[in-house]
Amino acid sequence: MTLLEVKNLKKYYEISQGLFKPKVVVKAVDNVSFSIKKGETFALVGESGCGKSTTGKTLLRLTGTTSGEILYKGKDLLALSAEKMRSLRAEMQMVFQDPYASLNPKMTIKQILMEPLRVHNKFQPEERLEKILKILEIVGLSKEHLDRHPNEFSGGQRQRIGIARAVILNPDFIVADEPVSALDVSVQSQVINLMLELQKEFGLTYLFISHDLSVVEHMTDRVAVMYLGKIVELVDTEELFANPKHPYTQALISAVPASHPKEVKERIVLKGDVPNPANPPSGCTFHTRCPFAMDICKSVVPALTEIESGHITSCHLYTNNKEEK
Amino acid sequence: METSTITTTTNPIDSKVQKKSKFKFFFRKLSKSWTGMLGFGIIIILIVLSLFGQWIAPFDPMDAPLRDRLLPPLTDGHILGTDQLGRDILSRLIAGTKVSMIIGLATALLAGVVGTIIGVTAGYFRGWVDVVLMRIVDVQLSFPFILLVLVVSAVLGAGLTNIIISLAVGGWVIFARVIRSEVLAIREKEFITAAIATGVPKLEILVRHILPNIFTPIIILVSLQMGTYIIAEASVSFLGFGVQPPTPAWGNMLNEGKDYIFGSWWLITFPGLAIVLTTLGVNLFGDWLRDTLDPELKGE
Numbered sequence A: 001m002t003l004l005e006v007k008n009l010k011k012y013y014e015i016s017q018g019l020f021k022p023k024v025v026v027k028a029v030d031n032v033s034f035s036i037k038k039g040e041t042f043a044l045v046g047e048s049g050c051g052k053s054t055t056g057k058t059l060l061r062l063t064g065t066t067s068g069e070i071l072y073k074g075k076d077l078l079a080l081s082a083e084k085m086r087s088l089r090a091e092m093q094m095v096f097q098d099p100y101a102s103l104n105p106k107m108t109i110k111q112i113l114m115e116p117l118r119v120h121n122k123f124q125p126e127e128r129l130e131k132i133l134k135i136l137e138i139v140g141l142s143k144e145h146l147d148r149h150p151n152e153f154s155g156g157q158r159q160r161i162g163i164a165r166a167v168i169l170n171p172d173f174i175v176a177d178e179p180v181s182a183l184d185v186s187v188q189s190q191v192i193n194l195m196l197e198l199q200k201e202f203g204l205t206y207l208f209i210s211h212d213l214s215v216v217e218h219m220t221d222r223v224a225v226m227y228l229g230k231i232v233e234l235v236d237t238e239e240l241f242a243n244p245k246h247p248y249t250q251a252l253i254s255a256v257p258a259s260h261p262k263e264v265k266e267r268i269v270l271k272g273d274v275p276n277p278a279n280p281p282s283g284c285t286f287h288t289r290c291p292f293a294m295d296i297c298k299s300v301v302p303a304l305t306e307i308e309s310g311h312i313t314s315c316h317l318y319t320n321n322k323e324e325k
Numbered sequence B: 001m002e003t004s005t006i007t008t009t010t011n012p013i014d015s016k017v018q019k020k021s022k023f024k025f026f027f028r029k030l031s032k033s034w035t036g037m038l039g040f041g042i043i044i045i046l047i048v049l050s051l052f053g054q055w056i057a058p059f060d061p062m063d064a065p066l067r068d069r070l071l072p073p074l075t076d077g078h079i080l081g082t083d084q085l086g087r088d089i090l091s092r093l094i095a096g097t098k099v100s101m102i103i104g105l106a107t108a109l110l111a112g113v114v115g116t117i118i119g120v121t122a123g124y125f126r127g128w129v130d131v132v133l134m135r136i137v138d139v140q141l142s143f144p145f146i147l148l149v150l151v152v153s154a155v156l157g158a159g160l161t162n163i164i165i166s167l168a169v170g171g172w173v174i175f176a177r178v179i180r181s182e183v184l185a186i187r188e189k190e191f192i193t194a195a196i197a198t199g200v201p202k203l204e205i206l207v208r209h210i211l212p213n214i215f216t217p218i219i220i221l222v223s224l225q226m227g228t229y230i231i232a233e234a235s236v237s238f239l240g241f242g243v244q245p246p247t248p249a250w251g252n253m254l255n256e257g258k259d260y261i262f263g264s265w266w267l268i269t270f271p272g273l274a275i276v277l278t279t280l281g282v283n284l285f286g287d288w289l290r291d292t293l294d295p296e297l298k299g300e
Helices: A052-059 A082-088 A109-119 A125-138 A155-167 A185-202 A213-219 A237-242 A247-254 A295-299 A320-324 B002-008 B011-031 B034-056 B089-125 B127-141 B145-156 B160-187 B190-198 B202-238 B250-260 B266-293
Strands: A002-015 A024-037 A041-045 A067-072 A092-095 A173-177 A205-210 A222-227 A230-236 A305-308 A311-313
Touching: A002 A052, A002 A205, A024 A041, A024 A052, A024 A205, A024 A230, A041 A052, A041 A213, A052 A173, A052 A205, A092 A155, A092 B190, A109 A125, A109 A155, A109 B190, A125 A155, A155 A185, A155 B190, A185 A213, A205 A213, A213 A237, A222 A237, A222 A247, A230 A237, A230 A247, A237 A247, B011 B034, B034 B089, B034 B266, B089 B127, B089 B160, B089 B202, B089 B250, B089 B266, B127 B160, B145 B160, B145 B202, B160 B202, B190 B202, B202 B250, B202 B266, B250 B266
Parallel strands: A041 A205, A041 A222, A092 A173, A173 A205
Antiparallel strands: A002 A024, A002 A067, A222 A230, A230 A311, A305 A311
């Protein structure tokens, strides 16, 4: 069952360069479509600046959208009034990347966790504290922490508080924007396991935004790989790691460190840098760095096509245009 | 073992302990900076003088025995001498403390409240509201502060309330500007996005998330601006628009004393010193407050 469907989502930023120069349009999210099934963990993967975080934020209407449709349980989120959207937020929550910035430094943990219950008018006021204590216990904190401020906690503990804030309303859908990238490796696994446990317990659906492929392999069901605002490959996680199709994905996966010292990995090193998103290359945006680039890649934008069942990618290598090589 | 002792501690005791330690924390921090101590000391003395001045003052500040006029300091019990009407200067200075403190504090509060409301409105709602309000601020900032205060107090007329109003009319722009930029910085913070994602209504975000986080700059600004207002009041009174004689205020004491500057230096020196010391004290304390509170309230 589809929980969330995104159709042709676009988010363009206009950057003015001065009075007499034309405005530059940066296509942060360019025609992105995907759907997320209920109960799964869907990953958005890509280098920094590829538009994955922007995509996550547009889904929750935390930033404006240029065009497109976001259907949540069949309702178009972009058409909802501000007040309707606000009450719907009880069902869709977010876990932020930086636990040092996403908690109000002036609030106590009790106030932080009370806020969602209060603004959505959940439970009787007397029951709320009980609920808070329960959720604190689930995320591994305790009663003594209630009256403390965020700066008295470690990064991992703060992220647990952030997660507690997101799940306390029993939401259906959570956007997790690089929830562990700011944490120590030793703490990362704890937080990831906590998220997996919560998913089991509450039947959560995650949109998991990350650049860390080993984390993605460990905890997600399906993956969309993004490059310069576009999805270049979308497939089940297992299949992606076993059989990556798009040259960009292949390069990304080859960059994951080997899990065994004797394992020999073939490393595909991409040349050059990510192009300036304000001035993306013509045709396939990846052709400037692609080891298999052909003539056609410079002029024709490859369409997302299903090359095997459930395996979608946008690359001329797999379309009929291949013969032209 | 330890956890059990923590959990058995009842709440009221807990909060009492915390309050006490906050005071302790304040004084421990203060004792590390001699400028902060000096400023704090001067402010305490000023507060005591303005509250209990009428019992501390050796003479009645309004009593004018003309035969005692222009006595130099340390004669007949007049520690700082007497003025052209025979009034005791020390007693008048002490009485003037009250006027200066009331004006400084009341103006800072009035200008602070008005300026904060306008600054928050501009910074939080942005759009045309911001543009309009900030252009008004720009226009007003292009006038010299003291000139504006003079014009307004000339229109309103003399008197304590009017001088407070005219100083606040001149002073709110500083608050509006500074608070607006603070709000602009805070509203881009991720915890504000988090509050939106939680579904907190817009006005509640302002009250619960933004205001508590700009409280520190407001306090600092109030304490620093107080010094400015005390000087401005003295200037305005010196020019004859502010507090009217015979009510003792440092500004009009300067004004009256300037005619005797060659013969009787004490008439103008001591009110001047009082203004300098007060402003210095308030500013030293304000500086210390800024240095202590600004780096993210780390210790608290």
